[in-house]
Amino acid sequence: MPGSEAFRALRLLSRTSGGLLSGSEGVTRRCLTRSMVTEAQAQASSTSNPSTSAPVAPWDRPVQVMTYAFPSMEPARLVEYSQKQLQMPLRKDILHRAVVYEGDMSRQGTASTKWRGEVHGSHRKLMPQKGSGRARVGNKQSPIRVGGGVAHGPHPRDFSTELPAKIYDQAWRIALSYRYARGELIVLDNEIALPKNSTPFLMERILKDHGWSTKKGRSTLITADFDENLFDTMEKLKQYATIKDCSEVDVKNLLETERLVIERTALNRFFKWHSRDLTSKPAKARYL
Structure with missing residues (x-):
């Protein structure tokens, strides 16, 4: 064995060198054995634990989204999302079905004659x-x-029509992916808020400075929670942008304006509400 041959060579060297490798033979054996065990453990760990820098499959790579701080719009941090959330292929047929479904659900159907x-x-x-x-x-x-x-x-x-919930959830993620691919999805790391005593001129200035006004198309601002002061201010600036609470947004609202300015919390809620086709478990077999 390699260990015994190495030990035999060390013993021969100690005899011929006149004490060059002096010391107890047991100590030499223990040191050599310890080094061999350490080397064997290192080799075993390298084979059992693969490197953490293994290549990731292209379909498993996360989508990195830069978030910005409002109102300065300075880069805040990178947030990772799944490709099934922000990199869905464009399906116009699914978007059309979702918009028609929402329009039919909003019809009252109360018109009546005799x-x-x-x-x-x-x-x-x-x-x-x-x-x-x-x-x-x-x-x-x-x-x-x-x-x-x-x-x-x-x-x-x-007038309501039927649409599978999984198809409707896909329409949500397809619309967000379409906006992200075109660079029209702006994610804010913090909430959209204004000082209590601010005037609409402040919000108008913010919209114009960042190019969110009518010069480059109207914008849709989406917040996670309802802020009465902010919504009252935006009510006076309808010609520049519209604002909605995340509970009021539909697929049509994601597509009708030039860009989306959305809070990160609201975006996470959208993915939580509309991911039923990703979290559903396969049906179990029934044994009769």
Whole structure:
């Protein structure tokens, strides 16, 4: 074995060198054995624990997003998100289905008219069929008479359509990914807040300085929580930007303006609310 041969060579060297390697033979053996064990452990650890700098697959690399501090817009830090959150491929068909679904869900469907059978009053014939020399008429509920019923008028109905929840969640992430790919998604590390005694001129100045005004297109500001002072101020600056609470945002709101200015907390809530297709577990087999 290599260990015994090395020990034999050391013993021969100690005899021929006249005490060059003086000392107890047991001490020499223990030192040599300890070094061999340490080397073996190092080799075992290197084989069992691979290097932490192993290459990451392209589909597993996180998306790094720079966040900014409001209102100075200085870079704050990098935040990592999954590719399934901010690097989804563009699917116009899914976006169209989501926008139509939201529009149908927002319709009240309360328009109502009365057909001739529902109009109040007597249903007798107004005049005899013949002998008057005038056109024949029926009762006063006829749709051709003033105050009569409405022919083929609207009645209360449900306009809502169905869309799978997983498809709707994908539409959310596709819209955010589309804005991120075009450089139109601005993530703020802190909340959008103004001093209590500030005037709308301050917010107008911030919008113009950062290019969020009408000169380069209107913007949509999305906050995590409702701030009455901020929302009242933005109500007077509708020509520059619109502001919404994260609970009021739809897929259509993510696509209708030139850019999105969103708080990091609100963005995390969106991903938490609309990731059901990523966290769902496969159906278990049923044994009869």
